[in-house]
Amino acid sequence: GLKMSAGKKITICVEGNIGSGKTTLLDHFAQFPEVKTISEPVNKWRDAGGHNLLELMYSDPARYSCMFQSYVQLTMMDNHTAPVEKPIKMMERSIHSGRYCFIENLHRGGLMADAEYAVLDQWFQWITANVNVQPDLIVYLRTSPEVALERIRRRSRDEERAIPESYVRALHELHEDWLVRRAQFPVPCQVLVLDADQDLSLLKEEFNVRKQEILCRSEVKSPV
Numbered sequence: 001g002l003k004m005s006a007g008k009k010i011t012i013c014v015e016g017n018i019g020s021g022k023t024t025l026l027d028h029f030a031q032f033p034e035v036k037t038i039s040e041p042v043n044k045w046r047d048a049g050g051h052n053l054l055e056l057m058y059s060d061p062a063r064y065s066c067m068f069q070s071y072v073q074l075t076m077m078d079n080h081t082a083p084v085e086k087p088i089k090m091m092e093r094s095i096h097s098g099r100y101c102f103i104e105n106l107h108r109g110g111l112m113a114d115a116e117y118a119v120l121d122q123w124f125q126w127i128t129a130n131v132n133v134q135p136d137l138i139v140y141l142r143t144s145p146e147v148a149l150e151r152i153r154r155r156s157r158d159e160e161r162a163i164p165e166s167y168v169r170a171l172h173e174l175h176e177d178w179l180v181r182r183a184q185f186p187v188p189c190q191v192l193v194l195d196a197d198q199d200l201s202l203l204k205e206e207f208n209v210r211k212q213e214i215l216c217r218s219e220v221k222s223p224v
């Protein structure tokens, strides 16, 4: 079993483009007794008071993306602050990729007004300054846009049917800018990059090989 320093709890955030294999990774790590996985609350986004906010956002992003990302930010803060008995909390995505990848993509793509972007950023800045949403490790499932697109088509969530290729490409570049190129936005903790283009069954092999690294590495506080 994994030797964890007593009492120290760690939070790992699994980041990656749509279709990068995040659910596969979380499902794999859910098998370990020391890990509590928390998926993205997509079901909350699909049924908020009877409204499918995800569908609204994809159907009319100029009108609904601010409202959607505002709700996403609330639900992700809820996941970040959810008490977990087990020593390791493994979350799907984070409030950080919400701001630096998704909100950024919508604003740069002209799908979110400057005023909306400014208000969402004010919320994000206040939350990160006043609430513990700090991860210990980011596992970045790095895919090529081609592979991400192919998996989206194959999985085809209804709401994602019409996502344009350009949207997925832009999201890929924003993940690369943030986590690899470190171009503009702060990276809250250390990052472990995995090649997620490989077949998901082979990816599980890599998860096993690197399990100790994934689960232990985040204990090592390196100056980021």
Ligand SMILES: Cc1cc2cn([C@H]3C[C@H](O)[C@@H](CO)O3)c(=O)nc2[nH]1
Binding pocket: 018, 040, 042, 054, 072, 076, 093, 094, 095, 097, 098, 099, 102, 160
């Ligand atoms: C933090 C965060 C996650 C997230 C997911 N999404 C979309 C991408 C997928 O189509 C779906 C599930 O990840 O939600 C989004 O538009 N904005 C987001 N922000």
